Amino acid sequence: MTLTGKGWGRGLTRAHAHPNIALALLGFRRGSAKFSCLSILVLSPSEEAMLARGVLLPSFHLFRKTTCPRLSSYRHLPSPLSSFGYFPSRKGSLSHRTTSSKSGCSSRLPLSAETSAQVDQSLMSLFSTNRLHDKVVLITGASAGIGRATAVLFARAGANVVLTARRTEKLDDAVKECEEANKQGASGKGGKYVAVELDVQKRSNLDALIGQLPDWAKQVDILVNNAGLVFGTEKVGEINADEVDVMIQTNVTALIHLTQIFVREFKKRQRGHVINLGSIAGREAYPGGSIYCATKFAVKAFTSALMKELVDTPIRVTCIDPGMVNTEFSTVRFRGDKATADKVYEGLQPLTGQDIAEEIVWAANRPEHVNIAESLIFPVNQASPYHNHRPNLKK
Ligand SMILES: NC(=O)c1ccc[n+]([C@@H]2O[C@H](COP(=O)([O-])OP(=O)(O)OC[C@H]3O[C@@H](n4cnc5c(N)ncnc54)[C@H](OP(=O)(O)O)[C@@H]3O)[C@@H](O)[C@H]2O)c1
Numbered sequence: 353m354t355l356t357g358k359g360w361g362r363g364l365t366r367a368h369a370h371p372n373i374a375l376a377l378l379g380f381r382r383g384s385a386k387f388s389c390l391s392i393l394v395l396s397p398s399e400e401a402m403l404a405r406g407v408l409l410p411s412f413h414l415f416r417k418t419t420c421p422r423l424s425s426y427r428h429l430p431s432p433l434s435s436f437g438y439f440p441s442r443k444g445s446l447s448h449r450t451t452s453s454k455s456g457c458s459s460r461l462p463l464s465a466e467t468s469a470q471v472d473q474s475l476m477s478l479f480s481t482n483r484l485h486d487k488v489v490l491i492t493g494a495s496a497g498i499g500r501a502t503a504v505l506f507a508r509a510g511a512n513v514v515l516t517a518r519r520t521e522k523l524d525d526a527v528k529e530c531e532e533a534n535k536q537g538a539s540g541k542g543g544k545y546v547a548v549e550l551d552v553q554k555r556s557n558l559d560a561l562i563g564q565l566p567d568w569a570k571q572v573d574i575l576v577n578n579a580g581l582v583f584g585t586e587k588v589g590e591i592n593a594d595e596v597d598v599m600i601q602t603n604v605t606a607l608i609h610l611t612q613i614f615v616r617e618f619k620k621r622q623r624g625h626v627i628n629l630g631s632i633a634g635r636e637a638y639p640g641g642s643i644y645c646a647t648k649f650a651v652k653a654f655t656s657a658l659m660k661e662l663v664d665t666p667i668r669v670t671c672i673d674p675g676m677v678n679t680e681f682s683t684v685r686f687r688g689d690k691a692t693a694d695k696v697y698e699g700l701q702p703l704t705g706q707d708i709a710e711e712i713v714w715a716a717n718r719p720e721h722v723n724i725a726e727s728l729i730f731p732v733n734q735a736s737p738y739h740n741h742r743p744n745l746k747k
Pocket of ligand 1: 494
């Protein structure tokens with residue numbers, strides 16, 4: 353098998369893999385100097401499984417297996433790589449040799465069995481989705497954007513998903529995507545999906561929700577409170593009163609009500625995870641966003657109080673705060689005016705629903721004793737609701 357991947361930094365990685373041994377040529381550039389390093393690597397069972405499924409091993413994954421002190425001491429090495437340190441041998445089964453054309457690396461003894469096991473455990477923790485297998489995830493607003501991408505990623509990771517929203521046709525399409533993603537994930541786990549029509553603005557709908565679910569979905573493990581929206585950029589005094597109600601009802605009241613329902617269940621079972629979608633707008637208010645910002649500040653406050661109330665339980669509480677994400681969100685804000693909506697992202701690369709889905713699934717996939725309390729995610733050219741750089745703006 354030949355693996356060719358875009359390497360870490362500017363380097364390239366090529367590996368020729370045999371059942372559990374890989375020969376890897378690792379190369380990268382620092383300024384004008386080129387470094388290369390030939391390594392014989394012993395693959396752990398999880399890596400063997402990844403290769404067998406045709407998954408590319410990320411180049412840092414290979415790097416951490418080299419025994420080159422100079423490479424590892426580079427200040428610019430990403431921290432996970434530095435912390436992986438040196439080559440973990442599989443219970444000392446094979447010795448490890450590495451040579452470098454310029455950096456003067458030489459062979460080094462394998463790590464102790466204990467440290468090797470810890471390193472392998474860290475890698476499993478990073479790359480494996482076992483913790484999500486057969487979990488039941490309920491997502492509001494799963495018909496579009498972040499919610500839909502999250503449903504698909506959980507499906508791929510081997511979880512069962514309840515997809516809820518108002519637009520049932522879109523939900524049905526999302527269910528098909530989940531089925532396909534689950535096949536591609538090839539975990540042999542999960543594979544159960546149900547689309548439930550749900551307008552979160554009506555409290556009676558929320559009260560009836562669990563009763564409507566198929567048996568396999570009644571015990572939800574992870575609640576993703578994602579449904580949310582904003583209307584307009586009008587200033588206080590000019591805001592449509594009905595739209596104020598819809599924003600508060602959808603973004604705050606429904607989220608609180610649904611959380612109450614599921615926290616009661618989670619407490620009975622002494623397990624569960626509430627993941628709420630906040631926003632940068634819940635950290636910094638901006639003109640023209642008073643109501644939306646107020647709703648997201650409310651989400652932040654509610655989530656924070658909930659986390660503190662549940663501190664003596666195994667129940668986890670997370671708030672995910674995205675910056676600019678290119679979804680239908682902006683089109684809804686500008687009441688269907690797509691041209692104006694697109695201007696929000698003009699000249700810069702915004703986040704995608706997929707980017708935020710990865711944060712949500714990452715938080716859910718942490719070990720049970722780890723709670724990602726908050727996560728703030730911007731596109732690289734955004735630094736606050738109103739600080740951004742638009743390098744590709746046409747003049
Ligand atoms: N996009 C961003 O820049 C951004 C940034 C920060 C935070 N967020 C937050 O991320 C979350 C998801 O937003 P998104 O970007 O994915 O927006 P989106 O593409 O517009 O999706 C919003 C989802 O919410 C659902 N929804 C809206 N009103 C609903 C209601 N009354 N009942 C049930 N579902 C409802 C929509 O489904 P139906 O219309 O089919 O019901 C849709 O699936 C929101 O909470 C938003 O505030 C977004």
